[in-house]
Amino acid sequence: MWSSHPEIAFAPYLRGELDAEETRHLRAHLESCARCREGLTAAEAVMHELARRVERLPEPDWTAYQAQLRRKLNARRDAARVSRWRPEWAWASLATAAVATAAMVLMFTLGGGPRPPGVDQLEVEAGLADADIGLLRDYPVVEHLDLLENYDVIENLDQLTPPGPPHVESRPS
Amino acid sequence: MVPSDEDLCARIAERDAQAFDLIVERHQARAYRLACSILGNEADARDVSQEAFIRLYEAAHSFDRRARFSTWFYRILVNLCIDHQRRNRWWRKFVPLTGPDDDPDAPQIDPPSSDPGPLDEALRRQSVERLNGALGRLSPHQRTAILLQVQQGFTSKEIAAVLNCSDNTARVHLHRAIIQLRKVLKDE
Numbered sequence: 001m002w003s004s005h006p007e008i009a010f011a012p013y014l015r016g017e018l019d020a021e022e023t024r025h026l027r028a029h030l031e032s033c034a035r036c037r038e039g040l041t042a043a044e045a046v047m048h049e050l051a052r053r054v055e056r057l058p059e060p061d062w063t064a065y066q067a068q069l070r071r072k073l074n075a076r077r078d079a080a081r082v083s084r085w086r087p088e089w090a091w092a093s094l095a096t097a098a099v100a101t102a103a104m105v106l107m108f109t110l111g112g113g114p115r116p117p118g119v120d121q122l123e124v125e126a127g128l129a130d131a132d133i134g135l136l137r138d139y140p141v142v143e144h145l146d147l148l149e150n151y152d153v154i155e156n157l158d159q160l161t162p163p164g165p166p167h168v169e170s171r172p173s
Numbered sequence: 174m175v176p177s178d179e180d181l182c183a184r185i186a187e188r189d190a191q192a193f194d195l196i197v198e199r200h201q202a203r204a205y206r207l208a209c210s211i212l213g214n215e216a217d218a219r220d221v222s223q224e225a226f227i228r229l230y231e232a233a234h235s236f237d238r239r240a241r242f243s244t245w246f247y248r249i250l251v252n253l254c255i256d257h258q259r260r261n262r263w264w265r266k267f268v269p270l271t272g273p274d275d276d277p278d279a280p281q282i283d284p285p286s287s288d289p290g291p292l293d294e295a296l297r298r299q300s301v302e303r304l305n306g307a308l309g310r311l312s313p314h315q316r317t318a319i320l321l322q323v324q325q326g327f328t329s330k331e332i333a334a335v336l337n338c339s340d341n342t343a344r345v346h347l348h349r350a351i352i353q354l355r356k357v358l359k360d361e
Contacts, residue, residue, distance in 0.1 A: 007348050008341070008344040008345050008347070008348040009344065010348065010351070011322060011329070011344065011347040011348065011351060012328070012329050012344060012347075015322065015326075015328065017328050017329055017330075042351075042355050043351045043355075045355075045358075046351050046354045046355050046358060047319075047322070047323055047351070049358060050319065050323045050354065051323045051324075053303070054206060054210060054320070054323060054324050057206050057209050057210065058209075058215065059202060059205065059206075060205065060215070060219055062198075062201060062202075065201060065205075065219065065223070066194070066197060066198075066201070068219075068223065069197065069223045069226055069227070072223055072224075072227060073226075073227050073230060076227055076231075
């Protein structure tokens, strides 16, 4: 158990910490060793004196102590709250803004974005087509435009027969 | 039924302010005395012991309920004391230790008895100074080991848990502390 003098067991022995075998062994050694008996008595005296002096240590006003502790704790929590926001929230905000900007730039550069009103070429072309179709509705007039070139016809328009049932041309016999 | 320290610690982890106040009331005197004995300075002892309670509040969620609360908490306190000593070692050589009268934030000192006379007060001060002188000659681990045993009633195993060493090493620290103190007290 112990090779020579069991001095390191004195303090645990005085506090009753040793198990039964260690206690029996130590007691057997003490019976035969005057040096260890003296050492054990001295250790007991030192521990007793130390305990007596420690008890006489001054104590602070505990109400003031607790109030000061509460102030320190609140200050620490406030500081922790601020320091938590700075690195995480600020960087997250910056990253979000950067991603949003990049997405907008991509949309415009790749042509996926909206066009300004009034410059849509397709709409203009569709309008022109509609105008052509309107003209085609009056196709008979268009078909006979060449008649307008015959001045004589225009000059004698009042002699033309009004519109009526289909005219059957009769050949003179 | 009185809640155990371990129960209170679990409530502190859920930010129960009442549980925190209760645990401070329970341990403030012992924590302050231990810090005062290790550091040898009342103002530092107040600051460091308060810091230990703040660390307890912040780390309560990490407390393993299989361990003893006192071992866990005094480990925090002892580490803070040793760190504080290491940080301040170099300027302590040049700047004298300040008493409570020099510190505007220091709470007033309660007298040990109801009506101490000037002689009692002088003897008490002298006794404290001698204790600090004797403890000052020990290594931080020896000092902590002997104070944990005498003040807190810790076993060798608990001292070993606080100092993060083996049971046998804790016993060696205790033995060496006793040898040193025996020499100093014999010379008085």
